[in-house]
Amino acid sequence: xxGLFKYKGFYxxxxxxxxxxxxxxxxxxxxxxxxxxAETVEALRHAFEEAVDDYLETCKMLGREPExxxxxxxxxxxxxxxxxxxxxxxxxxxxxLNDYIKKTLxxxxxxxxxxxxxxxxxxxxxxxxxxxxxxxxxLPAR
Numbered sequence: 001x002x003g004l005f006k007y008k009g010f011y012x013x014x015x016x017x018x019x020x021x022x023x024x025x026x027x028x029x030x031x032x033x034x035x036x037x038a039e040t041v042e043a044l045r046h047a048f049e050e051a052v053d054d055y056l057e058t059c060k061m062l063g064r065e066p067e068x069x070x071x072x073x074x075x076x077x078x079x080x081x082x083x084x085x086x087x088x089x090x091x092x093x094x095x096x097l098n099d100y101i102k103k104t105l106x107x108x109x110x111x112x113x114x115x116x117x118x119x120x121x122x123x124x125x126x127x128x129x130x131x132x133x134x135x136x137x138x139l140p141a142r
Contacts, residue, residue: 005044007048009069010028010052010055011027011028011029012026012027014048017037023038023040023041024036024037025037025044027052029070030067032055034055036050086101
């Protein structure tokens with residue numbers, strides 16, 4: 001995932017402020033606003049990790065559970081026609097609509113990640129953030 005840090009299950013953005021001549025980011029996918037900034041990429045990664053640790057400690061001190069970036073469920077409004085097509089495709093595949101959507105989304109994301117891995121790898125850049133798998137899974141044969 002280009003431009004994202006990962007630490008203790010949290011994801012953090014990395015952006016440039018040309019006006020302030022600084023790198024900055026925030027913990028993504030939570031409602032609380034937790035930001036950080038630094039002057040180098042390595043320092044920004046460190047600031048992100050400190051922000052995550054501080055967020056977890058603050059939640060502990062307040063006696064509340066920290067938000068988790070992803071719960072595993074989400075609602076998507078896809079419109080009546082696409083809903084009907086997906087339902088019919090799922091039924092034709094002998095799957096529930098939920099399983100069909102999960103499978104279809106996973107296949108699409110696998111292709112997306114495979115494409116980006118090849119593209120980034122050709123430019124000599126690492127395709128994943130530090131600590132993640134360094135090689136993508138093979139695509140299933142069709």
